[in-house]
Amino acid sequence: MASRFFSFVGGHDGNWRVTKMASVIGESLESVDRVEVVEQRIEVLPAGAKWILRGVTSFERYVTSREHQQLFSAQPPLNRAEATCAALIPIKKLESWWQLSQDDRRRVFEEQSAHIATGLKYLPAIARRLHHGYELGEPFDFLTWFEYAPRDSTAFEELVAELRRTAEWRYVSREVDVRLERR
Amino acid sequence: MASRFFSFVGGHDGNWRVTKMASVIGESLESVDRVEVVEQRIEVLPAGAKWILRGVTSFERYVTSREHQQLFSAQPPLNRAEATCAALIPIKKLESWWQLSQDDRRRVFEEQSAHIATGLKYLPAIARRLHHGYELGEPFDFLTWFEYAPRDSTAFEELVAELRRTAEWRYVSREVDVRLERR
Numbered sequence: 001m002a003s004r005f006f007s008f009v010g011g012h013d014g015n016w017r018v019t020k021m022a023s024v025i026g027e028s029l030e031s032v033d034r035v036e037v038v039e040q041r042i043e044v045l046p047a048g049a050k051w052i053l054r055g056v057t058s059f060e061r062y063v064t065s066r067e068h069q070q071l072f073s074a075q076p077p078l079n080r081a082e083a084t085c086a087a088l089i090p091i092k093k094l095e096s097w098w099q100l101s102q103d104d105r106r107r108v109f110e111e112q113s114a115h116i117a118t119g120l121k122y123l124p125a126i127a128r129r130l131h132h133g134y135e136l137g138e139p140f141d142f143l144t145w146f147e148y149a150p151r152d153s154t155a156f157e158e159l160v161a162e163l164r165r166t167a168e169w170r171y172v173s174r175e176v177d178v179r180l181e182r183r
Numbered sequence: 184m185a186s187r188f189f190s191f192v193g194g195h196d197g198n199w200r201v202t203k204m205a206s207v208i209g210e211s212l213e214s215v216d217r218v219e220v221v222e223q224r225i226e227v228l229p230a231g232a233k234w235i236l237r238g239v240t241s242f243e244r245y246v247t248s249r250e251h252q253q254l255f256s257a258q259p260p261l262n263r264a265e266a267t268c269a270a271l272i273p274i275k276k277l278e279s280w281w282q283l284s285q286d287d288r289r290r291v292f293e294e295q296s297a298h299i300a301t302g303l304k305y306l307p308a309i310a311r312r313l314h315h316g317y318e319l320g321e322p323f324d325f326l327t328w329f330e331y332a333p334r335d336s337t338a339f340e341e342l343v344a345e346l347r348r349t350a351e352w353r354y355v356s357r358e359v360d361v362r363l364e365r366r
Contacts, residue, residue, distance in 0.1 A: 002278060003317055003320060005320060058318050059282075059288075060284060060285060061285060064285065065283075065284040065286055065287050067284070068284045101243060101247055101250070102289075103248055132318055134241065135315055135318040136318065137188060
């Protein structure tokens with residue numbers, strides 16, 4: 001469970017075919033056909049690729065011990081055979097978010113926005129891995145990767161719509177939504 | 184206040200002369216005469232240098248809004264003319280620390296160990312900047328840099344001794360203590 005580095009390479013190659021790409025807030029990313037998910041730090045854009053997004057898994061920032069137990073007992077692994085749909089959602093938050101103290105961020109994140117409680121409602125359908133880019137100086141502070149079965153697509157749309165209506169999302173300055181299908 | 188990258192280069196050059204280097208817990212660092220503090224990411228060991236320690240400043244992990252105000256109003260800036268002494272203290276914590284939930288880490292950090300309250304007692308004498316290495320995959324999770332005047336040396340020894348007796352320190356797997364004087 002040590003910190004692990006991931007690179008998401010957008011271009012013509014990769015195991016995931018892009019079905020939709022849209023800007024939710026701010027500037028989009030250049031359109032690509034496929035995304036390759038690589039568990040290492042890739043510095044140089046491979047030939048034919050348009051972009052690389054980088055992030056690291058890290059310790060949990062807001063989850064309490066009790067919430068961790070609830071999440072841990074309900075969350076599915078990645079790479080389930082039936083989970084042929086994925087979403088890559090890169091997010092950047094305003095500097096005013098990072099200026100908040102820990103208790104104020106927790107208050108917005110959970111007491112006001114129910115980020116964890118909302119996520120729990122969609123388990124065990126939707127698998128998720130969070131990658132952090134803030135400390136790396138990357139253009140996005142978070143890269144969230146979701147995997148789900150086609151039958152859970154409607155539930156996934158509800159999940160992202162619900163989160164985007166929260167107080168937490170007022171601190172989002174840029175968000176791109178990339179939907180994918182396993183090749 | 185965005186995240187800023189720093190490199191500490193140990194070798195024969197640099198504005199800070201090493202007066203003492205000691206391992207507190209675990210393996211030490213190779214002995215050097217001087218340390219250069221550079222506000223950028225240095226990848227390649229310069230000629231004559233023995234090591235580079237890297238870290239980024241980042242958002243506050245445990246401080247509440249009220250504690251932030253107390254710290255903010257009392258803490259001195261770096262680079263005070265009288266603060267000719269410095270300490271570079273690289274620390275690595277056990278994986279079991281990172282596995283704790285946020286509320287459990289906060290409990291150990293402050294309610295059990297009074298890390299913030301202890302630091303506050305030594306303000307405004309001791310200036311400090313914390314650099315994070317965990318997300319970077321660096322050998323140390325934290326690099327803490329302190330600056331103080333020679334007359335506050337005894338107070339500084341008390342501060343580090345007090346912290347090393349806490350419950351939080353049971354999670355420290357490696358700690359090196361490098362003391363320096365401005366050239």
